[in-house]
Amino acid sequence: MIRRLLIVNRGEIALRIVRAAQESGLVSIVAHSEADTDTLAVQRADEAVCIGPAQAAKSYLNIPAIIQAAKACQADAVHPGYGFLSESADFAQAVKEAGMIFIGPDAEIIARMGDKAMARQTAIEAGVPVVPGSPHAVKSLDDALTVVESVGFPLLIKAAAGGGGRGIRVAEDRDALAKQLPLAQAEAQGSFGDGRVYLERFISRARHIEVQVLGDGKRAVHFFERECSLQRRRQKVFEEAPSPALDSTTRKALCESAVALAKHVGYVGAGTLEYLFDDTTGEFFFIEMNTRIQVEHPVTEMVTGFDLVREMIRLACGQPLRMAQEDIVLKGWAIEMRINAEDPDRDFFPSPGKVETLIWPAGPGIRIDSGLYEGYKMPPFYDSLVAKLIVWDEDRESALKRAGRALDEFHLEGFSTTASLHRRLIEDPAVKEGAFDTTFLERWLAEPASNHSNVKEVIDEQ
Amino acid sequence: MTQQEIQAPFPGMFYRKPSPDEPFYVEEGQVVQVGDVIGLVEVMKQFVELKAEVSGTLVSFAADNETVLEAGDVIATLEVSE
Numbered sequence: 129m130i131r132r133l134l135i136v137n138r139g140e141i142a143l144r145i146v147r148a149a150q151e152s153g154l155v156s157i158v159a160h161s162e163a164d165t166d167t168l169a170v171q172r173a174d175e176a177v178c179i180g181p182a183q184a185a186k187s188y189l190n191i192p193a194i195i196q197a198a199k200a201c202q203a204d205a206v207h208p209g210y211g212f213l214s215e216s217a218d219f220a221q222a223v224k225e226a227g228m229i230f231i232g233p234d235a236e237i238i239a240r241m242g243d244k245a246m247a248r249q250t251a252i253e254a255g256v257p258v259v260p261g262s263p264h265a266v267k268s269l270d271d272a273l274t275v276v277e278s279v280g281f282p283l284l285i286k287a288a289a290g291g292g293g294r295g296i297r298v299a300e301d302r303d304a305l306a307k308q309l310p311l312a313q314a315e316a317q318g319s320f321g322d323g324r325v326y327l328e329r330f331i332s333r334a335r336h337i338e339v340q341v342l343g344d345g346k347r348a349v350h351f352f353e354r355e356c357s358l359q360r361r362r363q364k365v366f367e368e369a370p371s372p373a374l375d376s377t378t379r380k381a382l383c384e385s386a387v388a389l390a391k392h393v394g395y396v397g398a399g400t401l402e403y404l405f406d407d408t409t410g411e412f413f414f415i416e417m418n419t420r421i422q423v424e425h426p427v428t429e430m431v432t433g434f435d436l437v438r439e440m441i442r443l444a445c446g447q448p449l450r451m452a453q454e455d456i457v458l459k460g461w462a463i464e465m466r467i468n469a470e471d472p473d474r475d476f477f478p479s480p481g482k483v484e485t486l487i488w489p490a491g492p493g494i495r496i497d498s499g500l501y502e503g504y505k506m507p508p509f510y511d512s513l514v515a516k517l518i519v520w521d522e523d524r525e526s527a528l529k530r531a532g533r534a535l536d537e538f539h540l541e542g543f544s545t546t547a548s549l550h551r552r553l554i555e556d557p558a559v560k561e562g563a564f565d566t567t568f569l570e571r572w573l574a575e576p577a578s579n580h581s582n583v584k585e586v587i588d589e590q
Numbered sequence: 591m592t593q594q595e596i597q598a599p600f601p602g603m604f605y606r607k608p609s610p611d612e613p614f615y616v617e618e619g620q621v622v623q624v625g626d627v628i629g630l631v632e633v634m635k636q637f638v639e640l641k642a643e644v645s646g647t648l649v650s651f652a653a654d655n656e657t658v659l660e661a662g663d664v665i666a667t668l669e670v671s672e
Binding site for chain 2: 480
């Protein structure tokens with residue numbers, strides 16, 4: 129059993145973990161940088177310890193400084209939160225070697241699931257579908273055509289040495305493949321000095337759906353899925369649980385595949401398996417696993433009633449899962465809106481500042497996870513996420529209405545936030561219908577705001 | 591001779607080089623043209639290039655590499671070319 133938990137993170141997640149620690153009867157200690165001495169997490173924690181200067185590289189990412197601080201404050205466990213060192217196998221190992229418990233899976237599992245190729249191979253072994261692709265580099269057109277049957281069109285020709293979107297060509301059919309393949313090989317050779325190319329199914333319109341799991345090393349259970357398709361620059365903006373795209377048969381298959389993978393690796397703690405979901409075919413494909421708590425975990429907590437952070441502390445201490453799969457029941461609908469200190473009218477430029485006035489929404493079905501308070505001056509060094517506004521209601525339509533009511537009650541003076549974006553977004557007919565994919569939000573933002581239905585309504589009312 | 595102060599447009603961390611292993615964008619005493627990058631300001635994980643608005647000689651830096659800046663803090667002094 130542990131007594132003293134060191135929380136190596138900041139912002140709303142540090143506060144979230146402080147709360148879970150206190151409810152679990154643990155002494156909560158927040159490790160913070162010099163720029164974060166006045167955060168709400170530090171104020172609410174039982175103890176605090178400074179681990180270095182403002183820059184994350186010298187504090188929140190500084191493993192020797194953190195281990196030294198953990199020893200100095202006699203911590204017996206370390207919670208990494210999300211981001212920073214939460215998926216560092218080296219950090220997990222260093223914590224273990226220092227004789228403390230890391231709240232997360234073993235370093236070996238973090239490393240295995242953190243490597244894309246190994247994670248894909250692990251998924252295949254566990255019988256979890258992955259994006260169909262050629263198992264090895266294709267040499268000739270004949271070679272490519274033998275793979276096409278399993279991959280299907282349209283497909284991507286990807287340079288083995290490419291990355292970050294470079295060295296990728298699309299082929300819609302056999303003719304295009306015949307034309308593009310030699311070009312792609314020559315280009316790969318020219319750009320990367322490596323002419324090997326792979327084929328992979330091109331899923332042009334996909335949703336990002338992820339499954340929350342908990343494991344104790346022997347057993348694993350799922351807590352259903354989260355829909356996270358509304359993204360900007362690959363950053364999630366708005367999440368919900370469950371997904372409006374799944375029927376009960378698909379939901380069951382998806383969630384059971386996540387459990388199969390978690391069991392296959394003997395997973396311990398909280399994890400999330402991310403999938404691409406193809407609306408047009410109803411197929412889902414595993415893409416990666418996050419071996420930590422996620423930003424959007426509250427929507428899962430709202431629709432299942434479990435406290436995932438408390439559970440992950442128990443699991444890290446070696447306790448078995450307390451629940452069976454049938455104990456986890458989906459109830460109602462939850463939405464999370466990320467409130468970032470960014471100005472939607474200035475291309476989301478960061479807007480750090482001081483909180484002059486702050487009124488949180490309240491009442492039925494509302495949860496706020498935030499480190500903001502009146503008088504707090506946000507440091508410019510870290511992520512711009514300052515609050516998560518989470519609402520629950522009995523169904524999706526009611527949840528969206530409640531989200532609107534919550535946003536109307538929310539009042540913050542001092543700097544711009546993305547709250548105004550959410551207020552417009554939830555009035556959009558496609559969002560109301562749940563009809564969107566991962567490209568939706570950027571296309572929507574590129575449209576003139578006057579095209580958006582709610583703006584018209586406001587104008588009509590005037 | 592006119593001198594111009596280059597100020598931080600918003601709070602953040604000031605860098606005089608593109609990455610830790612590279613040389614400074616500009617050395618003190620160096621001549622710069624309009625649009626030359628003289629440093630980076632990092633605010634909430636976004637990096638913004640700070641560019642010279644006039645041509646001239648960069649006389650001195652008031653802010654060292656990796657200094658924390660408030661909006662309006664003086665970063666450097668530039669002597670404007672006639």
